Amino acid sequence: MKLHQALFPVPVLRISVSLLAIAGLLAGTMATATADEASIARGGRLYDKWWAVNEAEKPTETHPAYPGENYKGDATWRCKECHGWDLQGKDGAYSEGKHATGIAGVQGYAGKDPAAVAAIIRDQTHGYTPAMLTDADVMDLANFIANGQVDMHQYVDYPSLKSKGDAAQGKVYFDTICAGCHGVDGKKVADADPLGSVASNGPEMMSKVLNGQPGEAMPALRALDHQIAADIVAHLQTLPR
């Protein structure tokens, strides 16, 4: 120890000072990232399709609170089916069309105590048991609703649901971050639809890019500036079908 200090006292100090400077710089540029980003992204994937994330048994009965006949069985247990990809329910993209349920959005819980959201997920209307969603799952979901809401109107045009992002910029991100798995044409995942054929729903695509795909080793870009996600979605909407 003494020998080490005697040999390298000054350089070691210099290195740690410059590392601190770099860390400070990064903290300055990553203004949207918080310590909870991984929990929030996992909550977003659970919101999308929880049983693909936590490997719980997929429900077979239709959710008792699901109104109408448009969807049946497991689909009606996805949070997104009742509250929408934009989390705005009847006031968002699901205000009309075959996914419309008339159910309110969850935007009123942005910035609220996650414990309040957790209580709602366990209430009688929702009926999610610990076998479906563990307490840890519920915490991630609550964190997503309370601390992870993104105002889709900033990034997506309504009612066209086209991204307002820059597709040329998005292509640069896509070709470097996504194309390894999806191919530059979005057709490389063999058992999946071409990305260009599923990309028209802007809020859904924003959700996939920000939070990742449930059950797949796909990255979640939430910790980066959300404009990057919007630019990528704009590019997805130009890919071949």
Ligand code: HEC
């Ligand atoms: C089958 C439909 C359905 C599903 C699926 C569903 N909800 Fe709900 N949710 C409702 C209904 C109905 C209400 C009451 C709001 C209303 O009166 O329209 C509600 C209310 C809420 C609220 C309170 C909104 C407010 O402002 O009062 C939150 C938060 C919420 N749900 C979160 C979730 C989460 C998280 C999931 C997934 C784990 C989920 N919901 C799945 C039907 C559903």
Ligand code: HEC
């Ligand atoms: C590690 C590999 C991997 C990377 C990297 C990756 N993905 Fe994925 N992605 C997948 C897989 C696998 C699926 C599931 C395909 C399926 O079966 O529908 C998927 C699904 C998707 C879906 C949903 C498709 C649908 O049918 O609903 C979208 C959208 C998507 N990816 C976009 C992207 C974008 C944009 C990026 C870059 C930011 C990206 N992915 C990076 C592997 C990856």
